[in-house]
Amino acid sequence: MRIVSISFYAFLIILSIYLDDLQAAAIDLGIDVLVENHFHGLETKRIGLITNRSAVNKNGISTIDLFFHSPQVKLVALFTPEYGLFGLDPLKATASSYVDPHTNLPVYPLYGDDLKPTPEMLRDVDVLVFDLQDIGTRSFTFLSTMGLAMEAAAENGIEFYVLDRPNPLGGERVEGIPFDNRFRSFYSEWDIPYIHGMTPCEIAGMINGENWIFKKPKLTLVPMKGWNRTMLWKDTGLSxxxxxxxxxxxxxxxxxxxxxxxxxxxxxxxGIGTAFPYKFIGSPRLDPYVFSRQMNKRKLPFCYFSPVVYWPFFGKFREKRVGGCQVHIQEFSKVKLVDIALNLLQELMIELNQAPLASLNADQIDYFDRYCGSDEIRRGFLSGKRIQEIVEGWDNYIQNFKEKRKKYLLYSSQDHQQ
Incomplete structure (x- = not known):
């Protein structure tokens, strides 16, 4: 049975490579490049893989299977980010380590009590490999997990590899909120804008190069082939x-x-607890028609708002009537995402008589500011500032960041790699 299993997965790997020219995918991901190069640099080494179900090659074969069934490397442990190995755990997988029944390997969650691998977790590991699909926003925790794991690798004398993946928002979009080190947290770990326009390999290079961690590992980056900075996810041909x-x-x-x-x-x-997470914005005390009309009066480019009434099936308003709007983005390459967010918050503050921010208790204030990476938004809106007054100082930060990141960028805005 074991021989049949090995032969079957070997066939899948060969088929994956053979089908490259038949797939719609316009790019080779980092994992594709690594497999094409026969896991060069990782031969015979014991691998700890930081991953979840978002990590597949361009033909949909999981990175776990590609490592586990490769004769060139020895996969010895799995490490998972927020939401667990399958990326589907609403409790964010804060449970302790366990054994994966598919591979019989230990699985170590890097969320909750242990945000980075401990020496005990790394005892039998020679190299940590990071392969996760980031989403391009600072507050999404996968890049925090990556940098903290880089630091753990350095502290324990092991190497670190990053297998690159596209930024779904593209590589040219950079938008505030700026980072304020006073509010550094797992949700805002690195000195990058709220929307940073970089890939995991580029961020990893920046973390090392800017000395954002106390100890730096021996770092190997495995870039993609065929990706360029103008590409949104829909342009990649990837599932x-x-x-x-x-x-x-x-x-x-x-x-x-x-x-x-x-x-x-x-x-x-x-919209958490509905079929439209992050697309529905509402409150039990909102009139959906008034709120949507007022948002559309703001004439924000490349988007519009339609009224909705819904009953979330879980979450803080479980089975309660919620009124609000659905956000509709019309031109994904041109729309200003943070501008929409700030206008939504401003209108919510008006419609709900300041309650969205004025009602926060001390813990919620701390969470809000750390999630945003700054207290400017909360303080600005509570003091009655206009949006333009809040963001007027952001341009210098953005321009400085764009200049600083140049030496870490691995891809051009053309149809070929730099």
């Missing part, structure tokens, strides 16, 4: 494998950027 239960389709990262931090308020619902 979308959700990295979390609330990101069901390839457009989800755009809506996450718009509304995720709004949901920290106890007064605001963002």
């Amino acid at each position: 979308w494998y959700p990295p979390s239960p609330y990101l069901p389709d390839e457009d989800s990262p755009f809506y996450f950027a718009v509304s995720s931090f709004l949901g920290i308020s106890p007064e605001i619902d963002i």
Whole structure:
């Protein structure tokens, strides 16, 4: 049976490579490049793989299977980010380690008590390999997991590999909120804008190069082939494998950027517990028609808002009537995501008499500010500032970041790799 299993998966790997020219995918992912190069640099080494179900090659074969059934390497442990190995755990997989029945390997969650691998977890590991699909927004925790694991690798004298994947929002879009080190947390770990326009390999290079961790590992980056900075996810030809239960389709990262931090308020619902997470914005006390009309009066480019009434099947407003709007993005390459978010928050503050931010208790204030990476938004809106007044100082930060990141960029904005 074991021989049959090995032969079957060997066939899948060979088929995956053979089908390259037959697939719609326009690019080779980092895992594809690594397999094509016969796992060069990792031969015979004991591998700890940081991954979940979002990590597949361009033909849909999981990175776990590609490593587990490769004769060139020895996969000895799996490490999982927020939402667990299958990216579908709404409890965020805070449970202790366990054994994966598919591979019989130990699985170590890097969320909850242990945000980075411990020496005990790394005892039998020679190299940590990171392969996860990020979504392009600072507050999504996968890049925090990556950097902290890089630091753990350095502390334990092991190497670190990053297998690159596309930024679903593209590589040219960079938008505030700026990072304020006073509010550094797992949700805002690195000095990058809220929307950073970089890939995991590029961020890893920046983390090392800017000395953002106390100890730096020997780092190997495995870039993609064929990706360029103008590409959104829809341009890659790749299938979308959700990295979390609330990101069901390839457009989800755009809506996450718009509304995720709004949901920290106890007064605001963002569609979690419905079929439209991050696309519905509402409250039990909102008139959906008035709210949608007022949002459309703001004439935000490349989007519009339609009224909705819904009953979430779980979450803080479970089975309660919620009124609000659905956000509709019309031009994904042109829309300003943070601008939509700030206008939604401003209108919610007006409609709900300041309650979305004024109602926050001390713990919620801390969470909101750390999630945003700054207290500017909360303080600005509570003091009655206009949006333009809040963001007027952001341009310098964005321009400085764009200049700083140049030496870490691995791809051009053309149809070929730099």
